[in-house]
Amino acid sequence: MRTALAIARKDLRQRIRDRSAIVVGVIAPVVIAGLMSLAFNGVNNFHFTLGLVELDHGPVAAQLVKALDAPQLRQVITVQDVATPARAASEIRSGVLAAALVIPVGFSAAVTGEHPEPLTTLTSNNATIAGDVATSVAGSFVAQVNADRLAFATAVAAGAPKGDASRLIGIVARLRIPLQAVESPIGAHELKVISYYSPGMAIFFLLFTISYTARSFFVDRSQGMIERMRAAPVRPVEILLGKALSVFVYGVVTTAAFGADWGAPLPAALLGLALVFSVICLTALVIGIARTQRQAEGIASIIIFGLALLGGDFFFISSAPSTIKHLALLTPNGWAIRGFTDLATIGGGLGTIVEPVVAILVISAVVGAFALSLARRAVTS
C-alpha cells in the first residue's frame, strides 16, 4: 500500500504540473458550471408573452380574455393586445411575442350558430413550448364552450322551455368539465434542468480521467519508468493500484470542482465513489487493450464519448428513444445520472441510491475483472 501511495502521490504531483490536466480537471468544470448556471437560470420558471388579437368583442370572447387573466396562468403567460393577425405574426418573427391567439370576428355568435369560427394560435418554430401552451389554453377553452353547448342542447332536447334560455345559460356557465387530467409528480421536488446537466457534465469531465491516466501509464512505460518500478520490489498490481488512487483523488477533485447540487451528502458521496470505481476499471481496460500512448488516447476518447452519449450526459435520457434508454442501463454514468437526479427530485437517503450504486458496481466488476488481467500484462510486458 505504501508503494501504491507513493505512485499515486507522484502521479498527482505530475498532474498538478500538467496545465492541460488542471484545465480539464478543475478550471473547465468550474467554468462550465458557471456557464450552465447562467444558461439554465430561469429555465424552470417558464414564462412567455402571448399576443392576443381580439377581433370579436363578443361575450364569449370576453370570457376567453378573462380566462387568460386567471391567476394560475399569470405565472406562465403575459398577455399583450395586438391589433391584427399580421402584426402579431410580425412580432412573433421579431421575437417580441412567443405566440399569439387570434379570436376571429363572429366567434361569440358562432357559439350559438351553425358555422364555427375557429380560434387560431400563431406559433414560432423557435418557441415551440410557448406555442404548445397557447394552443393548449385555447383548446381547453373551446372544450369548455363545446361542453356548455352540449349541456344547453341536451336540456332543450329534454323539454326545457326555450324561453328559459337565459336561466339555462346561467346554469351551464357555472358548470365545469368534471373530468380532468391532473399531474401528480412522484418526486418531492421538480427536476430542475441544472440538476440534471450539472452531474451530467461533471461525470463527463470525470470520464476524461480515463484518458489522462491511461496516457500517463504509457508515458511512464515509454520513459522506462514502469520497468524501473518493476526492478524494485513492487508488484504489478501495486503499480495499477497507485494509478487507480491518483484517478480517485483527481476524480473527486473534478466532481467537487463542479459545485453542483448533488443532493444529500452521504448518498451522493457513495454514488460518486461507485462512479470513480467504475472510472478506475475503465482506465484499467484502456491500459490493458492499448499498446501505445496514441492507441490509449484513441480508445479512451471512444469510451468517453460513447458513454457520455449513451448514458445521457448531453440530453435528458427520459426523452431519448427506448433503445438508448435501455443502453443507458449498461453505462455506469447513466446509472449515476439517474441516481443523482433521483436524489435531486425524490430526495431521501441511502435507499434512493442503492439500485444505481449496485448497478454501477456490477458493471465495474465485470469490466474490472476483464481489464485487470489485461492491464497486468501491460505492466509486465
Add this chain to the structure above:
Amino acid sequence: MTHVSGNGGTAGTGSPDPSRIPVLDCAGLTKSFGMRLAVDGVGFRIFEGEVYGLLGPNGAGKTTTMKMVCGLLEPDKGTISIAGRQAIGNLEVKALIGYVPQDVALYPDLTAGENLEFLARLYKLGRRTVAARVDEALELTELTDRRNDRLDSFSGGMKRRMNIAAGLLNHPRLLVLDEPTVGVDPQSRHAILERVQAFGREGLAVVYTTHYMEEAERVCDRVGIIDHGHLIAEGTRRELVAQLGEQDRISLSATGDLERLAEACRGVKGVSSAATAESSVHLVAAEGRHLLPAILEAADAAGIAVTSVDVVEPDLEAVFLNLTGTALRE
C-alpha cells in the same frame, strides 16, 4: 564457450575463487521472443567487489540477460541466484539489486530530489532513510546543488549520473549497469567509468554491459563476451587476450569495397580472421607486422587503395574478432 581459468584469488587480478559465494550466480539462462532465440544458455558468476563486463555487439543478448537477472523478464530456462537466494519470481531479492537501465528512466517534469525520493520509496524505506539515501545519491553524483531543478533542465551527462544515482538508492549488493555511457560526452563518460571502478573498490558486485571494448578493458575485472545470445568467452582481460597467442590486430583504413578487401586479406596466409567495421577492415594475424607487405599486396591485387595501417597489441576487440569472425562494432 571458451572459459579461461586464471589463478583464482581476488577480483581484478584473475578469475575468482570458486569457493566464495557469488553475489550473482546464473546458469543456463535461455530466453526466446517468439521464434527468435535471444539468449541461449548463458551463465556466469559475479563476486563481491568485482566489476564484471558483459561485452558484445548490439543485439547480442546483453540487455535481455540483464533483464532476466533483474526480474524484468522471466527466463524460459535457467537459474538465477542473488547472494545465495533463488531470484526468479522472488520479489524480496529485488531489494538487493540496483538497476540502471540503458536509457535514462526518470521523470523529466520532476526535480532531481523528487525523482530520487519517489524511487527510494519503492523500496519501502522509512521517511528518514529515504531522505538520507536521496542526499547520499545526490552527493555521490555531485548533483546536490541541482536537487530542486527539474530533470528536463539537466544536460545529457547529468541525467546519466542521475540515472546511476537512482540505482544506488537501495544500497544494492548487485549493481546492474546496462550500457550507462551510451550517448554521453567524453567528460561525463570518464566520470561514470571512474565511478564504476570505485563501486567495485567499495565492495559492490557490478555487472556492466557494453559494446565498447575500451570501456570493458578499462573498468572490468572480468569480461564475458556474448554474441548471438551465447556467452562465448569469459575471463580477465589478460586471460582472454592470452588466447590469441602472438597474434596482433591490424586495422586497415581504405576507400572502396571493404568487404572485397576483407575477402582478399582472408586469403593471406597467417590471417586468422578479417571483418569490416565502420570505414576499416580489422584483421587478426600471427606476427602481423611481418605480414603487412603480403596484406598490402593482396589489397592492391583486389584493386583497393589502403589509406592507413595500424598494428595494435592484442586486445578484446581482437579476441572478439578471433572468436566470432566479426568486428565488435559491426
